[in-house]
Amino acid sequence: MSFWEYLTTRRQQLLTDAFQHASAVFQCMVVATALGVLIAVLSYRSTWAGNLAITSTATFLTVPSLALIGLLIPVVGLGVAPTVIALTLYGLLPIVRNAIVGLRGVDPSLVDAAKGIGMSHTARLLRVELPLAWPPILTGIRVSTQMLMGIAAIAAYASGPGLGNEIFRGIASLGSANAVNQVLAGTLGIVVLALLFDAAYVLLGRLTIPRGIRA
Amino acid sequence: MPESASENTAAASAATSSAASSATSAAASSATPAAASSATPAASSATPVPDTAFGGAVSRGGASGATIRLENLTKRYPGNPMPAVDNVSMEIKAGEIVIFVGPSGCGKSTTLKMINRLIEPTSGRIRINDEDVTDMDPVKLRRKIGYAIQASGLFPHMTVAENIALVPKMAGWPRTRVRDRVEEMLDLVGLDPREFHGRYPRQLSGGQQQRVGVARALAADPPVLLMDEPFGAVDPITRDHLQDELIRLQHELRKTIVFVTHDFDEAIKLGDRIAVLRERSHIAQFDTPEAILTNPTDDFVSGFVGAGAALKRLNLTRVRDVAIAEFPTVGVDDPLQSVFDRLRQGPHNELLMLDRRGRPYKWLRRGDLARAKGSLARAGQLVQDTVTRDATLRDALEAVLTDSGGRAAVTGRRGEYIGVVDMETLMNSVHELLEADRLAAIEHQHQLEELHHDRTERELEGFGG
Numbered sequence: 001m002s003f004w005e006y007l008t009t010r011r012q013q014l015l016t017d018a019f020q021h022a023s024a025v026f027q028c029m030v031v032a033t034a035l036g037v038l039i040a041v042l043s044y045r046s047t048w049a050g051n052l053a054i055t056s057t058a059t060f061l062t063v064p065s066l067a068l069i070g071l072l073i074p075v076v077g078l079g080v081a082p083t084v085i086a087l088t089l090y091g092l093l094p095i096v097r098n099a100i101v102g103l104r105g106v107d108p109s110l111v112d113a114a115k116g117i118g119m120s121h122t123a124r125l126l127r128v129e130l131p132l133a134w135p136p137i138l139t140g141i142r143v144s145t146q147m148l149m150g151i152a153a154i155a156a157y158a159s160g161p162g163l164g165n166e167i168f169r170g171i172a173s174l175g176s177a178n179a180v181n182q183v184l185a186g187t188l189g190i191v192v193l194a195l196l197f198d199a200a201y202v203l204l205g206r207l208t209i210p211r212g213i214r215a
Numbered sequence: 216m217p218e219s220a221s222e223n224t225a226a227a228s229a230a231t232s233s234a235a236s237s238a239t240s241a242a243a244s245s246a247t248p249a250a251a252s253s254a255t256p257a258a259s260s261a262t263p264v265p266d267t268a269f270g271g272a273v274s275r276g277g278a279s280g281a282t283i284r285l286e287n288l289t290k291r292y293p294g295n296p297m298p299a300v301d302n303v304s305m306e307i308k309a310g311e312i313v314i315f316v317g318p319s320g321c322g323k324s325t326t327l328k329m330i331n332r333l334i335e336p337t338s339g340r341i342r343i344n345d346e347d348v349t350d351m352d353p354v355k356l357r358r359k360i361g362y363a364i365q366a367s368g369l370f371p372h373m374t375v376a377e378n379i380a381l382v383p384k385m386a387g388w389p390r391t392r393v394r395d396r397v398e399e400m401l402d403l404v405g406l407d408p409r410e411f412h413g414r415y416p417r418q419l420s421g422g423q424q425q426r427v428g429v430a431r432a433l434a435a436d437p438p439v440l441l442m443d444e445p446f447g448a449v450d451p452i453t454r455d456h457l458q459d460e461l462i463r464l465q466h467e468l469r470k471t472i473v474f475v476t477h478d479f480d481e482a483i484k485l486g487d488r489i490a491v492l493r494e495r496s497h498i499a500q501f502d503t504p505e506a507i508l509t510n511p512t513d514d515f516v517s518g519f520v521g522a523g524a525a526l527k528r529l530n531l532t533r534v535r536d537v538a539i540a541e542f543p544t545v546g547v548d549d550p551l552q553s554v555f556d557r558l559r560q561g562p563h564n565e566l567l568m569l570d571r572r573g574r575p576y577k578w579l580r581r582g583d584l585a586r587a588k589g590s591l592a593r594a595g596q597l598v599q600d601t602v603t604r605d606a607t608l609r610d611a612l613e614a615v616l617t618d619s620g621g622r623a624a625v626t627g628r629r630g631e632y633i634g635v636v637d638m639e640t641l642m643n644s645v646h647e648l649l650e651a652d653r654l655a656a657i658e659h660q661h662q663l664e665e666l667h668h669d670r671t672e673r674e675l676e677g678f679g680g
Contacts, residue, residue, distance in 0.1 A: 112368065118358035132371070
């Protein structure tokens, strides 16, 4: 069976896997973004808290993803739970780091001006600091998403959803007729998804970064 | 010049009387804090905070300024034995521009930022229109104090209109009123609302950004405006324009402006009064520019004034304040013969020809006419440089020095001819000015001595009783 024939016969299965893959990554990204920006907002003003946030999220990243998922299975069981937890933790680092760097990089004279014209703490954060830090935060989200696309494939190890199932099935049955096709389909699917997400982020940047600070 | 001198004394006497009355009102209000002591610490100031800015005086006067009193203001930073600002007391009158000028790091900016409490004072009080604002909610306080900083401080992600609308929106103005106000403010600072409304700060020149910065600071019509080296980052020519604009604006608005700069020439140009500050914000001298130039209290001040005090004095007087000489004129449409006659008969050997709208056009000399041969079209010398009545004597001197004939035409608002200044008139006026300044300085000295004398006498009496 050629690769093309494989794709057409297994279309239904592949599309479901791809959709679940994308959906898992997307949902974990939403959680990671909310959590990451929150951590950054709470810690960026203090030198040690900010550095602690960056270091601890970076530590997560050094744990091999297969090991982390393996460690999570005895605690939370198989399936969706370990996938979501692992993806969210891995997604945090680039977002937290970029958000802290972005928020700290806002011109101090602008913060001074915002205070000076009578903006409250919250108004300053929401109307001046976060909008100005948004481009680096968005970059962090992009990097995070690319990373999660790959890591999500490992989730199949814990019976998680997504294209990883194709890859694992292929690896398990190496030498059989469709083994290479399965691995190839899973991998290419992830690449295509990653490209689609990236395009979406470019569009999102166009729509959400104010014209005054667009590069 | 005598006019403005009398104005100064009038203002001074008004200030003393208002100080006296404010002292009594302060005493009256100090009886109430016991009643308010149960309130939350944020609102612990004795007077309730009204919605109008700083008490009644302003709501009656509309947009005009408020008095600011700093009492023993001190700022210490932890880990530093010396205070950054040490025990500053001063009174700034409603509607005047006071300039803080001093060397870098003397604490002038810190002192300014304590007025809107961007920097919280370690001790001392700040009163605005007799309301103690030292413990007021800083966010509320700052909405009633305009704030303009170096490099404009505009938010780059917002349009010009959004930047200006910030403070009125925060103050809860209705949308239509905010929109009208934005247009009005752009107009006020000399930018076309239709053209600049939707632009982003990076699409503006430095000078335009600074204008928008001032517009934003003034948008909610605060009685007080704080400016922290606002023109420090623009080129000299633009700075000059912006300074002129500020003078014009202040003429219309009469805000109380506190302005920080390290440029003494800027201080002289803009200030009603100048506070020369030395390290830790100690006031070396707090007086009118004229007094500081002609009578600096000590070496520090005279060092800061720098060389050429007499030349700088020229910046303080406008052409309108000195005698302008008459000059024989002819119209561009006058018959040739009458022009000839005027030149031959008159005592002058030169005429000023005006164009059809009465504006200076050409200088005509006798020799030019001899060569004219029946037509004046090519005769004479075109008027290169004119000065307005609002120009400083320094500008006038510049024009006179560069003019080949040693005179410059003075023009009115629409460019029409008013008179002529030349070397002689300028010299005479400068001599008069310096003489008047010297007399005023002597008188000032005399008053101080008298005051001192009175005080010693009173102390002696006190010891006796």
